[in-house]
Amino acid sequence: MIRPRSAVAALALLAGGVSLAAAASAPPSPDAMLFAAIAAPSTVSYTGVIEVVRFGSRAAEASIYRIEHRAPDLTCRYYSAPSALSGDSVISRGDLSFSVDARRHRTVETRNTALDDRIAINDDYALLRANYQVVRKGDETFDGRSAVAIVLINKYNHRPAMLVRIDRATKIVLDKQEFSRNGSLLGEVRFQSVRYTDAIPAADFALPKQYRLVQGPTFGEPPQSPDSVVRSAGFRARAPRALPEGFAPVDGTLVELNGVHTVHLLYSDGIRTVSLFENASASTLDMTGLQIERTQVGGRTAQYAEDGAMALLAWSDATLHYALVGELRMGELRAIAEAMQKP
């Protein structure tokens, strides 16, 4: 699901202004459509069925769920596939999520404070516009709705990175496709049977009372600038001296992972993201269940693995343990890792 989030409410006001201004004249520009699409879920309520698929280099993940979204920030997803998730649901209320696990008879509550990080949201959009050319591909009919197809082209390799089909009237993204550098499909989120309605009962977002509520983790707290996270790490954390073209540090946080004090830095080019984790504690990485591939970083042995579409590269030097996580391929992750080792 493309996240409807409360934090984009501020953007929605601006987007509304852009849309109205555009509507008064000719068809809205691709830029205006794109901006309005990011903010639309905070003002538009809808129901429908969503199909999601993500491709890794070896495996793919897919799911189908029914979605009910009541603006600005109530969303419920009822899973019908895969069968392991059948009967499960995820209910989101702002930055709170409740994962209703029917098989284990429990509801896991998690919080993601990053969703409220307006600075990061604005920075990310600025990055997207800086690194990608927004091109109108044409008008289409999708799922019975009049839609505008927009392509985001990477300014460095001049290849399409994303195609979005935006409902012309509501600005909701009906279809999103991501592509790798060689043009292959990385993933797709596709709407079916979309219906716009404000008549979604509050009961649809209620938690099931028969399941026990389990307190899960809080993510992204407190969100800080990457520089301040590095400075306050408590150890000599390092940042890569080179990043893939267009990437920049956008967010950071200090987290405790099984008691291990860890720096988490996020880099993005506006669409693609990669996280760098560092710790100075004596720790080992548990990659149970993953197919591990050995490689080299700075002359040291490193471990590479993929979890669905997500790739992970982990290595250590004399003082720190590192892990890079993102939807980048091994070559790109290794290039970042090598840049960490240079003095």
Added chain:
Amino acid sequence: MHAHLAECTPCAREYEAETSLTELLRAHARTQERDLPYRVIAGIRGAAAGRARVPAWQRVRSALRPIVLVPVAAALAVALYFEVGSRHSTGATPVDAAAYVNNHAALTATTPFSEDAPIPAMLTSDDQTP
């Protein structure tokens, strides 16, 4: 006693008679002696062997004798020392790779058009890995 028997004829006769009777009984006994049946012998030998087997508790007790126990305890202490030492030196706090993936996914929520994973981690993991 033998000096008296040499000088006393009645006593010497009495003694001779007693001795003859004893020898008669021995001779009779020798003529009546029979070998034990084979199964009786086997049974006796089996019983004798069973009585010779050392019970388990006795073997444990013998293993705990200082002459055995002290060297074994010393070897164990040395092994434990190096085992604990090696654990301290390598560091063993495990960090689940899923924790990295989950934290990455959470922080990317601010990226335009970002989406949740097709398979939500909290519905598939057995714990609530942060």
